[in-house]
Amino acid sequence: MDVRKKILLADDDLDDRELFSQILEEREDAVLLESVENGIEVLDFLNRSAETGSLPDLIIIDHNMPRMNGRQTLQEIKSDARFANIPVVIYSTYSDDHFVNGCLGEGALHVATKPFHYREYKKIVDSFIALLDKNN
Structure with missing residues (x-):
């Protein structure tokens, strides 16, 4: 039985998606279910996944x-009862207190600044998985 954490990634930057994919391939405790380019694709993926019972x-x-x-x-995720309990992490190239507090107030598990180098991406993925472990 596969007990790896299933992750859905949404990022319009192909290089960032490839980095996340590479980092997750190296992990034994997590797997990238899908990487998509925008929020519309996130919601489409979640709707399809809800039908098969394989949510991230x-x-x-x-x-x-x-x-x-x-x-x-x-x-949108938090307003849909089918998805509201799925932990969501937001990351961005900028983050000020207003943005961070707004996202947290709307249900984000965590808000992080987008890294620039591979080593930083690896650390941020580690921290996201650790947050998920702590949240469960």
């Missing part, structure tokens, strides 16, 4: 995305 254990969302940004996506 964690959703990681970049804030700056086209069509539907991270905060809007968070609001």
Whole structure:
């Protein structure tokens, strides 16, 4: 039985998606279910997953995305009873107190600053998995 944490990633930057994928491939405790480019695709994936009963254990969302940004996506996820209990992490190239507090107030598990280097990405993925462990 596969007990790895299932992760859904939303980021419009292909390089960032590839880095997350590479880092998660190296882990034995987590697997990338899907990586998508925007919030609309997150909601489409969640709706399909709800039908099969295979929802992610964690959703990681970049804030700056086209069509539907991270905060809007968070609001949609948390407003749907089927998905409201899935932990969501928002990460962005910027974060001020107003943004962070707004996301946390809307149900984000954590808000992080987007890293720039591989080593920092690895650390942030470690911290996201640790948050998920602590949240369970």
